[in-house]
Amino acid sequence: MSVAEAEAPTAQRRASGSSFYAAMRILPRAQREGMFEIYSFCRLVDDIADDGGPQAPRLAQLEQWRQDITALCAGKLPEPQFAGLLAAIKTFNLQKDDFFAVIDGMEMDVREDIQAPDWQKLDLYCDRVASAVGRLSVRVFGVPEAEGPSLAYHLGRALQLTNILRDLDEDAGINRLYLPREALVAAGIESTNPKAVIASPNLAAACAPVIARARAHFAQAAAIMKRCPRARVKSPRLMYEAYQIILAALLARGFAPPREKIKLPKHQLLLALLRYGLF
Structure with missing residues (x-):
């Protein structure tokens, strides 16, 4: 963490370690601060x-x-530390149901160590922990109302499925497995x-349908962003590009042990940032 980041507001400091930090940093100030609060x-x-x-x-x-969240969405400030989040809710008309969906997704992990859910349960989980975040985010980005929810739906699922594939070993370490039961069978x-x-030596075969779904959602997200004003989708385009790089690296590495942790190469992120953030 840089000196500037260490001296930044708390919300920004929490965001600084995120894969999406660069995509948030390229936004104008009000949007940037709104995204820091959501993150x-x-x-x-x-x-x-x-945390266990x-x-x-x-x-x-x-x-x-x-x-x-109920208080904040009603325009009340329950605690002083929520002032930034309250401002974001007011400025961008962030919806209580989307915040609640994220909380509901976290509750799924608290109530049980999820292990091989069926496709329906996995999709619900992805909607809550990823696409709901997307629904909050597209309001901050200013994505047209006609396209925002669909972009959140597809890009959120694409990113989360990629995370699941990337974090197999880390999740197993806390007794969780998000690969769907049908794919295992x-x-x-x-x-x-x-x-x-x-x-299992058959792990790659179990991952294949998850990869296919991630690719399908990426393709849908790309088509939606192509229809949107370019300035409105700079940040989601950068997120899309970063996770395409991660997915490609996963496929190149394969799933046979030992599996090296996949990280986004900084030079490739810089190229994506130049393409989507500055030009």
Whole structure:
């Protein structure tokens, strides 16, 4: 973290470690600060889901977030630290249901260690933890109303499915597995135990339909962005480009152990930033 980032407001500091930080930084100030607030909210509720510990206190924390979001969306300030989020909600007309959907997605992780959900449950999870964030974000970006929800739907799912493929080992370390049960069965994998699945020689076959869905959602997102004013989709285009690079790296690496952690090369991010952020 740079000195400037260390001295930045709390919401920006939380966002500085995100894969999407560059895509947020290229926005005009009001939009940039709005996105920092959305990311900060997502980071805080995600920490509740991933930190472990007794279930009851974490569920209580998520319920408190629902109460705080309800107050904020009614124009009230429950705590001083929410002033930035309140400003973003007012400025960009952010919707309570989308915040609630993100919280509901985190609650899914708190209530159980998700292991091999069916496709329907996985899609619901992706909608809550990714596409709902997209629905908040497209309002900040200023994507036309006719295209915003569809872009959030497809790009959110594409990014989340890519995350699932990238984080197989990390998720197994906390006893989670988001590959769908139907894909495991089709690949001849009977177990749903995360560590057993990621050790299977058939893991690549189980990942194949997830890759196919991610690609389909990326294609839909690209078509939507092509119809939008270029200035309105600079940030989502950069997110799209970054995750296309990650997906390509995953495919080039393969899924046989040992699996090296995939990171976005800085030079490729810079090229994408130049293409979508400056020109």
